[in-house]
Amino acid sequence: MAARFDMGGALGTAAFGCLCGFAVTALFLWPSHKKTRRVPDPSAEVAPTPEVTVAPVVTAAPVVTAAPAPPVVAARRTYNVLLLTVDTLRFDLGFMGYPKPVTPNIDALAARSVVFERTYATASFTPKSLGPMLIGRYASETNRDFEHYTTFFPTNVFLAERVHIAGVRTFAGMCHRYFTFRNGLQQGFDVWDTSAMPPKMTDNDRRVTSDRLTNVALDLLAKPENVAGPRRFFAWFHYFDPHLPYVPHAGAPDLRALDASKTARARVPYDEEVWFTDQQVGRVLSYVASQPWGADTAIVLTADHGEAFGEHNHVGHGREVWESLVRVPLLVYVPGARPKRVAVKRSHIDLAPTIMDLVGAPLPSDRSLRGTSLMADVAAADGAAPVERDVYIDMPEGPFNEMRRALITGRTPGAKVVDVGGRRFELYDLAKDPDELQNLGGDKAAVAPFVDAMQRLRGQLQEVAPGR
Numbered sequence: 001m002a003a004r005f006d007m008g009g010a011l012g013t014a015a016f017g018c019l020c021g022f023a024v025t026a027l028f029l030w031p032s033h034k035k036t037r038r039v040p041d042p043s044a045e046v047a048p049t050p051e052v053t054v055a056p057v058v059t060a061a062p063v064v065t066a067a068p069a070p071p072v073v074a075a076r077r078t079y080n081v082l083l084l085t086v087d088t089l090r091f092d093l094g095f096m097g098y099p100k101p102v103t104p105n106i107d108a109l110a111a112r113s114v115v116f117e118r119t120y121a122t123a124s125f126t127p128k129s130l131g132p133m134l135i136g137r138y139a140s141e142t143n144r145d146f147e148h149y150t151t152f153f154p155t156n157v158f159l160a161e162r163v164h165i166a167g168v169r170t171f172a173g174m175c176h177r178y179f180t181f182r183n184g185l186q187q188g189f190d191v192w193d194t195s196a197m198p199p200k201m202t203d204n205d206r207r208v209t210s211d212r213l214t215n216v217a218l219d220l221l222a223k224p225e226n227v228a229g230p231r232r233f234f235a236w237f238h239y240f241d242p243h244l245p246y247v248p249h250a251g252a253p254d255l256r257a258l259d260a261s262k263t264a265r266a267r268v269p270y271d272e273e274v275w276f277t278d279q280q281v282g283r284v285l286s287y288v289a290s291q292p293w294g295a296d297t298a299i300v301l302t303a304d305h306g307e308a309f310g311e312h313n314h315v316g317h318g319r320e321v322w323e324s325l326v327r328v329p330l331l332v333y334v335p336g337a338r339p340k341r342v343a344v345k346r347s348h349i350d351l352a353p354t355i356m357d358l359v360g361a362p363l364p365s366d367r368s369l370r371g372t373s374l375m376a377d378v379a380a381a382d383g384a385a386p387v388e389r390d391v392y393i394d395m396p397e398g399p400f401n402e403m404r405r406a407l408i409t410g411r412t413p414g415a416k417v418v419d420v421g422g423r424r425f426e427l428y429d430l431a432k433d434p435d436e437l438q439n440l441g442g443d444k445a446a447v448a449p450f451v452d453a454m455q456r457l458r459g460q461l462q463e464v465a466p467g468r
Contacts, residue, residue, distance in 0.1 A: 078360035079298040079334065080227070082288060083236040083351075086277060087126065087176075088243045088317065089303035091119070091327040093274075100255050102275040105282030109301060110331050114378050115341045118412060119330035121305045121348050123395035123404075125318040126178070129304040129348065130238070131185065134159045136352030136369035138394040138461060146466040148399045152184030153467065157368065159352045160188030160234065166361035169233040171226050173216040175209035176240045177201045189236075193220060208249075210241045210280040217284050227293050232359045239281065242273045242307075244316070249276040266309040298358045299333040300351065311435070321393050321404045321418060322436055334358070334378055342377045344412045345391045350374050370461075388412065392457055396466070407454040417441075417450035425451055 093103045095110035096117065123129045123139060127150035132139045135156050143153040152158075160170045171191035179185065179194055186192045196212040198205060217237045220226055227233055241247075246269035253275065255268050281301075288294045308314040311324045330346065332354070350371035353363055357373040377386055391414075393406040405419040413430035418441075420426060427440040427447045441447050 076360065077336075078232055079296055079358045080233045080293060081235070081355050081358050082284075082297055082299045083234070083355065084239070084281060084284070084299065084301045085130070085236070086239045086242060086274075086281070086301070086303050088270075088305065088307045089274065089277075089329060090306045090324065091303075091329050093329055095331075096329070100271055101253055102255070102271045103278045105278050105285060106301065106329075106331070108282075109285060109299065109333060112339050113299070113301075113331040113333040114337065114339065114374075116330040116332065116346045116374070116377070117341055117343050119302065119328055119346045119348070120391045120393060120408070121303070121326050121328050122393055124305040124321055124325035125395060125398070125401060126304045127183070128395050128398070131156075131183075132394070133304075133348040133351055134185065136349065136371055138349065138370060138392065140394050140396050140463040141370075141461055143464060144466050145468060146398065149178055149181060150183065150398070151181070154184065154187065156184060156187070158184065158187045159355060160236075162188070162352070162356055162364075163232075163234050163359050163361045164188045164190070166356075166359070167231050168359050168361065169226055169231055170235075171220050171233070172236040172238075173213055173220060174238055175213040175216075176238075177203070179238070191220065191226070204245065206245055206247050208241060208247060208276070210239050210277045213237060213239055214280040214283050218287055221284075221287060221291070227291070229293065229296075234355065234359055237284070238304075239277050241277045242270060246270055246273050248272060252276065263309045263311070266315075270307065270309070295335055298335065299331070300355065301329065301331040301333075302348070302351070303328040319401045319404075321395065321406045323430070323434070326393055326406075332374060332378055334375075337378050338382070340382070342386055344386045344388055345408055345414060346374065346377075346389070347371065347391045349392075390414075390453075390457070392454075405454065405458075407450065407457060409450065409453055415450060417447060417454055419451075419454065 092098050094101070094107040095103070095115060121129045122132050128139045131144070131150060131152045132142055135142055135152065135158055143155045145151045164170050170189045171193070172189050173193045173196060175194070175196035177197060180197060193216050196209055196216045198207040198209065198212070201207070220235065226235070248269070249272055252272045255271050256265070285299070288297055288299070305317050306325045306327060307317050308322065308324045312320070312322055314320060314322065317325050328348070350373065353369050353371050353373040354375060356363055357375045363369065363373070372389065380386065388411060391408040393404070393408075395401065395404045397403040403419070403421050406416055408414045408416045408430070413434065416428045416430055416436070418426040425441045425447050427450060428436045428438070429440065430436070
């Protein structure tokens with residue numbers, strides 16, 4: 001995809017997670033007098049009305065005794081959800097140790113959130129990342145076309161559709177031309193606002209959009225029909241400025257003197273774009289905190305993919321699945337939840353069930369969602385060991401990219417096997433080789449069990465060829 005769009009370019013115990021998400025999030029109980037919304041489960045049995053029994057007459061005055069009342073169970077607390085995605089945002093930000101002051105607002109959000117330190121997108125290319133993330137299935141399982149600007153057909157069921165059916169208000173704001181196409185991402189949204197897109201936008205457009213998108217977000221969040229209770233809302237805003245081409249911003253800190261390495265110099269213009277976008281994200285976060293519904297609003301912040309600045313002699317994204325391209329930030333802020341860090345592997349495939357869990361929408365029992373709700377991690381007791389899960393990355397072939405698949409398995413950080421096509425595989429030990437510099441794929445005996453594990457996982461999926 002040219003210029004400011006994608007140019008250069010797991011699956012663990014899903015069945016267990018669908019049960020676990022409900023069970024663990026029940027730890028977040030809310031007083032019974034609080035107005036909350038609970039979506040009824042149509043398959044649940046209705047408990048019979050307790051019977052009242054009358055005691056025999058043993059005196060002049062009859063005595064009536066009621067059967068013991070059933071215990072009162074507080075409704076599970078639900079939340080509004082604000083999903084903020086930032087295009088091309090790398091995982092190594094301030095809250096992950098990056099020394100440059102480019103994300104003060106996102107870092108402040110991280111300080112009060114659950115930080116998932118090792119989260120992966122399912123691809124390094126926007127359409128093959130965002131669409132599957134919101135469908136809750138891997139890209140090769142989605143009904144789609146073969147175009148660079150991927151269209152997802154109406155037969156897919158998107159997250160917004162699932163929560164909308166449960167009575168949740170849904171609205172979104174976008175600022176790039178891809179989101180004006182009828183590509184399926186709009187499915188299930190009551191409001192789909194693309195007015196932040198500059199007029200006659202092109203792929204090479206250099207006009208700034210983060211401030212325009214924040215203005216749209218504040219406008220939509222101010223409308224009573226979007227945020228008034230008692231029903232919950234799901235809102236999504238996708239920022240785009242950190243994508244090429246980079247433009248300077250007045251007031252940005254001088255980042256050139258902090259690191260003189262070649263990669264750091266190449267990253268300076270990008271960091272300035274990230275800094276500006278962080279300022280605009282901060283405006284949204286401040287507004288949410290000022291609103292009466294803010295205390296009931298969960299915030300999820302992530303990216304569609306990362307960006308390379310010379311790693312493996314690679315610049316950009318969209319063609320490979322190196323760590324710099326598929327590792328992404330993930331913050332989950334839930335009111336009342338203790339801030340913590342989760343160091344084990346997690347995936348974007350988990351976001352759809354997580355958001356459904358948060359708004360109170362029932363999770364399907366038919367395995368139509370591949371992921372596992374992250375609320376088990378959010379609600380876990382201090383010191384509890386998180387469950388290890390494998391991560392699957394699935395980027396089907398497109399007009400400008402070859403197929404790439406990867407499985408990251410084993411104890412975090414794990415081993416990463418990459419299918420590069422033509423029965424060729426690469427293997428990296430991420431514990432000993434985090435920069436993926438030593439390919440162990442030439443050792444057929446060493447790579448064979450990892451290839452077998454990937455094939456077993458693929459055997460559980462429902463892959464479909466792209467259509468027209």
